[in-house]
Amino acid sequence: MRVTFVGSGDAFASGGRFQACLHLAGGHEPLLFDCGATTLAALKRLAIDPGSLGHIALSHLHGDHFAGLPWVILDGQFAKRSKPLVIAGPEGVRDRVERTFELLYPGATEAERPFETSFVEFTAGVPLEFGPAWLTAFAVEHSSGTRPHALRVEYGGRVIAYSGDTEWTDTLPELARGADLFVCECNFFDKQAPGHLDYHTLMEKRSMLEARRIVITHMSEDMLGHLAEIELEPAADGAVIEV
Numbered sequence: 001m002r003v004t005f006v007g008s009g010d011a012f013a014s015g016g017r018f019q020a021c022l023h024l025a026g027g028h029e030p031l032l033f034d035c036g037a038t039t040l041a042a043l044k045r046l047a048i049d050p051g052s053l054g055h056i057a058l059s060h061l062h063g064d065h066f067a068g069l070p071w072v073i074l075d076g077q078f079a080k081r082s083k084p085l086v087i088a089g090p091e092g093v094r095d096r097v098e099r100t101f102e103l104l105y106p107g108a109t110e111a112e113r114p115f116e117t118s119f120v121e122f123t124a125g126v127p128l129e130f131g132p133a134w135l136t137a138f139a140v141e142h143s144s145g146t147r148p149h150a151l152r153v154e155y156g157g158r159v160i161a162y163s164g165d166t167e168w169t170d171t172l173p174e175l176a177r178g179a180d181l182f183v184c185e186c187n188f189f190d191k192q193a194p195g196h197l198d199y200h201t202l203m204e205k206r207s208m209l210e211a212r213r214i215v216i217t218h219m220s221e222d223m224l225g226h227l228a229e230i231e232l233e234p235a236a237d238g239a240v241i242e243v
């Protein structure tokens, strides 16, 4: 299977990058992890048809991880998409997405569309059959109002783990254990800030992360300024990894 880094930046377009988003392909249909405000632009830049995406899993409810959904849905409406769209996320996901959609495009949630959009809520630690994957969410440490989770899937015969946004938590070794690929946020280089990881902390804990391959994403200007001197593999927008 293939993992494409649709975006690898933080919320603020650092380095001109799109917001963190992963596209998994090679299973019986594709799967997207997160859908931030920049995601539709990023998908189209990579010539990935948004109408091919039947399943999108959201790690948490911050705008750089879910606010692109209104445009993905509207784009599907105007492109006469027929494939149903199922969105998985933490408790309250439907309400948060629909309220956002209404603020941006009043009346949008009442509009007729040629495809169905539905929502499923995951519960931490309970595996969920989600289209082409088995999805398990893990509670992590980030702004509590966003209901932050890491995501781990069995997809296309492989295990992919994704930290979402989080500071260090002892959940991360459990999340990464045995994964073929662990995609981990690394917002900062050495600044320890609540809710996010930094490269120094990750290197200190590196031996606890027993994944076959680790790639860091969700990088700020601070982190991007140190790419030439780091030992962990950084993501780049549009980069593709065969797993």
Ligand SMILES: [Zn+2]
Pocket (backbone or CB within 6 Å): 010, 011, 062, 064, 065, 165, 218
């Ligand atoms: Zn974020």
